Amino acid sequence: MGTTLMTGASRGLGRHAAEHLLRHHPDCHLLVFNRRAGLAAELAAATGNPNVSEVICDLASFGDIRRAAAEVDRPLDGFLGNAALQMATTRKLTADGVEMTFGVNVLAYHLLLNLLRPRFTNPARIIVVGSDVHDSAHNSMGLIPPPRWDDPRELAKPGEGTAKAGRRAYATSKLGVVYLVHALRRRLPDGVDVYSYNPGLVPDTELSRDAGRLGRAVFRAVGRALVALPVATTAVRAGRLLAETMAGPRPGDSGSYISRGEVIPSSPESYDERREEELWTAATALTGLSRTPHRSA
Structure with missing residues (x-):
């Protein structure tokens, strides 16, 4: 039985993706990283599939990520990084003093994936959920x-x-993904594939939960209108497609950008090896990986 580790499985499209994996791929064990206990039991009860377990992890703490990664005691043939934040400002910090959006959406995955290698x-197969807002040419309906x-x-x-700064930080973090x-x-061997995945505009999620009561109400109202348009989709449809990209046939060459199940080019700005290596070096230092002894497979 293979094991897929998943973050962001508690709500929205991630919850639907997790339930779809458990219902339609019962031979896969799902290991969820979540901030609260009880999610594995909820998923098992909802799907009738007991092949799900959990490790408590706060992605806003490098120490907690290290502790959680050390608790993973089984081989992994899948990783689905769905958890992400969009903050109302860029003033909030992680436990390590890092701007929250960049810390969770970028640095946490750098640390976690390196520890799990x-x-x-x-x-x-490794998938990290990105967004089409990483593209400066994408209009984002004027929202981002x-x-x-x-x-x-x-x-x-x-x-x-x-x-505005908070929303821009979100778009910038998705370029970082x-x-x-x-x-x-x-850096991965042949056979271990990694992808960034764009689920499209999914208005019926709780991505705006840091925006305050008024901001959340506005986003929900706009979202209800947008779901009816071709540019948007529902969390149910997006979750199902994400799950099938995770568990279905190989979607494309490693490193590809997958948008709603289809391999397409990411933005021209996203193909910049100098920036990629600069980010890798900085993220390695910021997360303390440069001080972590190498651990062989």
């Missing part, structure tokens, strides 16, 4: 400003206390 079997890349050490620092995937692809 000895656990991946061959073949294995385009990304603004900078030295990763600067992106890790707190910034402005405005909602594509950079990390490209850099990781160069």
